[in-house]
Amino acid sequence: MTLLPEIYSEWWANYVVDSGVLVLALALDQLLPEPPTRLHPVVWMGRMIGGLERLSPRRPATAMAFGALGTAFVVGVWGALAWLAILGLAELGAVAYLLGGAVLLRTSFAVRGLIAAGESTRRALESDDIEEARTRLRSLVSRDRAGLSGPLVAASAIESVAENTTDSYIAPWLAFAMLGVPLAVAYRATNTLDSMWGKRGRYEYLGKSAARFDDLVNLVPARLSAGLMLLSGALIGLPVRQGWRVMLRDRRTTESPNAGWTMSLMAGLLGRRLEKPDHYDLGAEFTRPEAEDIARGNRVAQVTAALGVVAALGILALRHWIAA
Numbered sequence: 001m002t003l004l005p006e007i008y009s010e011w012w013a014n015y016v017v018d019s020g021v022l023v024l025a026l027a028l029d030q031l032l033p034e035p036p037t038r039l040h041p042v043v044w045m046g047r048m049i050g051g052l053e054r055l056s057p058r059r060p061a062t063a064m065a066f067g068a069l070g071t072a073f074v075v076g077v078w079g080a081l082a083w084l085a086i087l088g089l090a091e092l093g094a095v096a097y098l099l100g101g102a103v104l105l106r107t108s109f110a111v112r113g114l115i116a117a118g119e120s121t122r123r124a125l126e127s128d129d130i131e132e133a134r135t136r137l138r139s140l141v142s143r144d145r146a147g148l149s150g151p152l153v154a155a156s157a158i159e160s161v162a163e164n165t166t167d168s169y170i171a172p173w174l175a176f177a178m179l180g181v182p183l184a185v186a187y188r189a190t191n192t193l194d195s196m197w198g199k200r201g202r203y204e205y206l207g208k209s210a211a212r213f214d215d216l217v218n219l220v221p222a223r224l225s226a227g228l229m230l231l232s233g234a235l236i237g238l239p240v241r242q243g244w245r246v247m248l249r250d251r252r253t254t255e256s257p258n259a260g261w262t263m264s265l266m267a268g269l270l271g272r273r274l275e276k277p278d279h280y281d282l283g284a285e286f287t288r289p290e291a292e293d294i295a296r297g298n299r300v301a302q303v304t305a306a307l308g309v310v311a312a313l314g315i316l317a318l319r320h321w322i323a324a
Helices: 010-031 041-055 060-092 094-106 112-126 130-139 150-179 181-197 208-217 219-236 240-250 259-270 291-323
Strands: 274-276 280-282
Touching (some): 010 094, 010 112, 010 291, 041 060, 041 181, 060 208, 094 181, 112 150, 112 291, 150 181, 150 274, 181 208, 219 259, 219 291, 240 280, 259 274, 259 280
């Protein structure tokens, strides 16, 4: 079904509209605040996941089975809801599809919010307000922040921004380019499940499936993010060979099979040691970061986002051309 007049070829017409969805969603992300809590799909996802958690059994084997079924249910439901919404919008015409699709897609990613969180932490550190910096860091990491020194706060912010180039925008855009808004929404559901259940301790068994599924779906996006980040470093004038060397050496030292790619690459590009005590030490030969290094990391993430848009538009064009 083509969404533009017949003077356009079908694949080109649909590509133009879908490209417009992505570009408009980016504009919404940059110009408008997050949707109200009561209307935000990610909040609803969290409530659904929380409701399932309250029903979950405690015995390891049954908790694992429940977690696997819960993961499939949450991802399937949100993907299906987004698919039905997109079908309905398409029936209403190109304008409704463009506007509604952009609004839905915008809820699946965040560029401005990620950069702003890093920037607020940087400002607090530059003001020598370590307590405020630890508080600001809360929007980036879930780790225990009490007692973190200034360099460890800076490292945490840089690590989070680097890791979330994948989770926050490259992966959702790749999902959209491949199969549209429904897959982007399903990806966000997957990532939300991992953030809520994919932890050791209380969620050790309940969250195993969510954590493993999140690892699986991020295998390609994480490596794509690293490639785009490497190109970003070259465009900015950072030491690309150093970044490549550190990434190849340290990418497997993190617990996640994906996060280490962009985090270790960022350590090499910035020439700064990114350490989480008792967990990993990326770029151990470098000096520890300062507040100004958060701004440098944010710049890399911003250029990576710009390149990610170009990559997504290219993959989207290929998808429509093949499908024609």
